[in-house]
Amino acid sequence: MTMTAQYRPYRDEDCVDGTETEHIGWPDHEPGVQIYEKTTEEIPFNVRRRRSLFMLIIVSILVGTICFFTGYFTHTSHSICINNTAALFKSNQDEDITIRAKLLDRIDSLRISRLAREFSSKPHVAGSDEDVRLAEKVQNFFIKNRLEHIQMKNYSVLLSLPNPSKPNFISIINNSGKQIYNSLNISTPNYEAFCPYSPPGIVTGDVMFVNYGRPIDYLQLQELFNTTENIFKGKILLAKQYHVPASEQYKYAMIMNASALLLYPDPLHYNPRNESPFPDSEWLPSDGIRSDSIFWNGAGDPQTFGLPSNGHAFKDLMEFSDQISIPTQPISYEQAAELFHNLDGMEVPADWRGGLNLTYRVGGMKNHVKVHLEVHNVLQNRTINNVMGTIRGQIEPDRYIIVGNQRDSLSYGAVDSATGTGTFLELVRVFSELVKEGWRPRRTIIFASWGAEEFNLLGSTEWVEEMNKILYMRTVAYVNINMLVTGNDTLSVEASPLLYHAIFNATKEVLLPKTELDQRPENFQTVYDKWLTGEPIMRNATTLVLNQNITSHLKQLGLKELENFHRSDLHQFRREESAEPGSILKTYLSSALAEIRPNVRPLDMFGSYAPFVSMAGIPSIDLSFVRRNYDTDPLENDEYERISFNHMPYPLLHTQYDRFETMERFIDPEFRYHQVAGQVMSELIRDLADSLFLPFNILDYAQLLKDFYLKSTQLHNIILPSFDQNDHNLMNQLDMKSLESAIHNFTNEAIKFHARQDKIDIKDPLAIRRINDQLMLIERQFLDHRGIPSNNHRRHLILSPAETASSFNALETEGLFPALLDELDQIIGNAFRKDIHHSLVRLQKHLPILINTIQSAAELLAEI
Incomplete structure (x- = not known):
């Protein structure tokens, strides 16, 4: 037995087991002991266990409370501190509107x-x-x-940055080498105009005006001169800045074997009303110069294409050097006017004229003058x-x-x-x-x-x-x-x-x-x-x-609950769904x-x-x-x-x-x-x-694919008769039926997917997650690891832009479906006299990849 000391009232009969306990007296001088005595008694084991357990519980509660409040007031993100039951409940709740x-x-x-x-x-x-x-x-x-x-x-x-000790400039020199104009005389404090990634270079030569520097512009100039020869080789080309990216203007100038490229903002676009410019309005003053990069391939750091430029990256400029060869400089329309005043040759077509109050001519140069360009950009x-x-x-x-x-x-x-x-x-x-x-x-x-x-x-x-x-x-x-x-x-x-x-x-x-x-x-x-x-x-x-016969289409898909859905109901559906959420499929159909x-x-x-x-x-x-x-x-x-x-x-x-x-x-x-x-x-x-479900309407993607198919088929039928027999056969071998079938499958699976989404048990968090994962991964299905044929850094076969600026957008797709547009540009526009046969072969190789990609997206949407 363990002997335990405790304080208790002095009563002989107050014994735990009914036995008399030996008493020990208290000193008379100790205060407050007259009615209590200090005892030493034998406590049974079961009582001690109960008391120990009770004390343990009390201490645990106190410690837990202290820890809770200490943690609470030192922690700032209470909203994420939820137990598993609460997390399960919250996972099924929709967004807080x-x-x-x-x-x-x-x-x-x-x-x-x-x-x-x-x-x-x-x-x-x-x-x-x-x-x-x-x-x-x-x-x-x-x-x-x-x-x-x-x-x-x-x-x-x-x-690529301007050289602070050697500014870029253009000048005009006469036949004796004397400067009659220098752009350095016009400068803006704290601003050095330049084209990022333009290589340095010093060029002297004749200027030729090429409108916007598009393929169609070069072809039109060749027709004006009645020649198929490269009349642009060795020339300093002058082009307007407007909508056409500087990187594309630069690429075509390189292809034409120009010696340099000058870009300027014509007042036709930058001050069309000839109003008082900045600071009196938002229009560009005559000395305003627009700096645009001429290197824009979507691959990031020129030294580390495809890899992050961190401390352990291998760096190589070889691929970059192949894409950059001629110096380029932006100039103001005031400086461009000086060049036009010294241009000779025929007048430009009417639709090439700009907003400068002068006669726009193609070039060369009057009075044997030359244009001198110096670009001193540095790579750092x-x-x-x-x-x-x-x-x-x-x-x-x-x-x-x-x-x-x-x-x-x-x-x-x-x-x-x-x-x-x-x-x-x-x-x-x-x-x-x-x-x-x-x-x-x-x-x-x-x-x-x-x-x-x-x-x-x-x-x-x-x-x-x-x-x-x-x-x-x-x-x-x-x-x-x-x-x-x-x-x-x-x-x-x-x-x-x-x-x-x-x-x-x-x-x-x-x-x-x-x-x-x-x-x-x-x-x-x-x-x-x-x-x-x-x-x-x-x-x-x-x-x-979906065409007018939407009811039978939905019936074929087994969506009986929507058999009464008609196009005439769209306005009513739109009004109902905007007021109160309902069927996801109906809402998405009405929008699409x-x-x-x-x-x-x-x-x-x-x-x-x-x-x-x-x-x-x-x-x-x-x-x-x-x-x-x-x-x-x-x-x-x-x-x-x-x-x-x-x-x-x-x-x-x-x-x-x-x-x-x-x-x-x-x-x-x-x-x-x-x-x-x-x-x-x-x-x-x-x-x-x-949102509980990702707000992605897959039918909008289906519509984009169908628009592309209809327009490409129409174009196919229009241009087919213009080919010789061999190329005619190649064009006929393009598997347009399989493309149509893949898009049809994708559309059907999209409708069935959203119908299943309507019926999902939102109490099942895994079912919600599964639907959202399918929605999230749809865009990934349109990637191809090989990239598009003209740029393997861009892997999206639908949304990546075309690499060529078409002479006209034959498909009216505004740059979508890049690989097809790149090849069709060569076939239809034949901008640079390339072999049409090779473009048709590349089309034959790429189309099956595109078809497989769309079919893969359809299979992703299928019921799991």
Whole structure:
């Protein structure tokens, strides 16, 4: 027995087992012991066990409580601290729609304006001290707003920069070698115009004007001179800058064996009304020079094609050197006028004339003068910085929504892209506030500030090359935030087809600025209304994925619950579904079969989204409010199913005059349209990150494929008679029937997939995950590891852009289906007299790959 000391009242009969206990007296002087005595008694084992257990429980509760409160008040992310039961429950819940209003209400135009002003206060070319300072500012902003996993990803890349001790210039010299004009006499402080990646070189020779420097322009000049010989060899070519990328202009100048290329912004496009230019308006002054990179192949760092440019990368310039051979320099239209005054030869065709008040001639030179060009650009390895921050998803943390913004510029870069950076950081602030208040998205949101985007998209490309395998498995979508506002006539959206439905919904939720609402009728309230009115698509019902006999089509698929669905019901379905969510299939059918809806443009691959789409097969989107330019009402012309609108380019883009004052005074004075653009983006991001099912309408992809098939078949039948017998046979051997069959299978599987989605048990988290995985992986199916034939760095067979600028877009696909367009350009335009037979052979080889890719996508959608 163990002897235990305890305090107890003094009572003889108070014994545990009824036996008398020996008492020990207490000192008389000890206070308070008169009625108590200290005893030593024998405690039974079962009583001790009960008491020990009771004490253990009490101590455990106390320790647990102390630990809980200590952990709670030192931990900031309580919303992710849920037990397995709660996680299971939450995994079946759809998005919290109340978050939408909070996001829309909190986007602050004044905050966007202040950030835009700071990020455009100085030139910040990639790799410069100012660029590093702004990267650190973004990082500190992420820290202040408590993003998670904040890091600065650095890459050592090859940049092309002006030589500070030897400026680039052009001059005109007479036959005695004396300079009669020198562009160095006209310069802008803190701005050195150049074409990134142009090699250095000194050239003296004759100038020839080639309009925009497209294949059709070279062919037209040969016809004017009535020759098939290369009349461009050794010439300094002069071309307008407008819509045609500088990289394409450069490529064709190289093919023509020119000695150099000069690019200028003609006032026809950059000041068409001959108004007082900046600082009195947003039009380009006569000394404005637009700097554009001439190397843009979508592969990132020229030294490490296909690999991230980190510390252990093998670097080799051989492939890059093969693509760059002649010096190129941008000049102002004031400098171009000096050249035109000295050009001789025939006048240009009427549609080649620009906005200069002079006679446009083709060239050569008057009075035996020559043009002298010196380019002294230098290649330097510099460190560039991507800044990353994360909001971790609560239910699916391994599914990513990536939101990216370009940070660098070739000058002050207010519109491109400090105003975008301001909006991007405002989104970071607002989403972070909601997380602090207890909300957390279902999926992870990654915010990324890209460096060196003006140099072949280095920042985003290097990161995608480094993270490609992880991004392939985990990324849902990429949302690009760049030039959000260059006008306010209409919205322009470029997106993967899977994101059409999500952006339609987001624009329906956001109201236009109040100043515009005051001027509009009641039925013109939302961004969607403005977009639909400003840039509609009109589609012929016979070309839609489902024809008029939709009931029998659905019946054949075994979808009996939709046998009563008719095209006449579309308007009613649209109205019902916008008011209250219902059938996913009905909603997606009504959207995909709409005969008039806003135009969504193909991604042109000149933004940060390019590597996400063309390398990793990740659905991407980019949008901006723009100035619209067309002569007639777009709805008057019913001859075309798709109308491409000519958006006026921002005239000060990439020039020394892209400054904050332009936005503040002329384009968006109170930053209301930036606020609205931020609201649209916030709703899009919220929907992608928090919806139970990914909001991807696969029928929009089916429609894109069918449009392509119909137009390619029509073209096939038109051009077939023009071939000789051998090539006629080759063209006939193209397996168009199998292509049609693959697209038909894809469409049917898409309908059945969305029908199954309607019936899924949302109490089953694995079933939800399975549906979302199929949706996420659809875009990946259109990748091919070999790449497109003309550029193996671009692997998306549908959405990668064509590598050649067609003399005309025969398929009206705006650059989609690149491999086919590249070969058809050679066949139809025969721009550079290449062998048509070889192009037909390449078409024969590529078409089966495309067919197999589409069929693979159909099989992915099949029931598991």
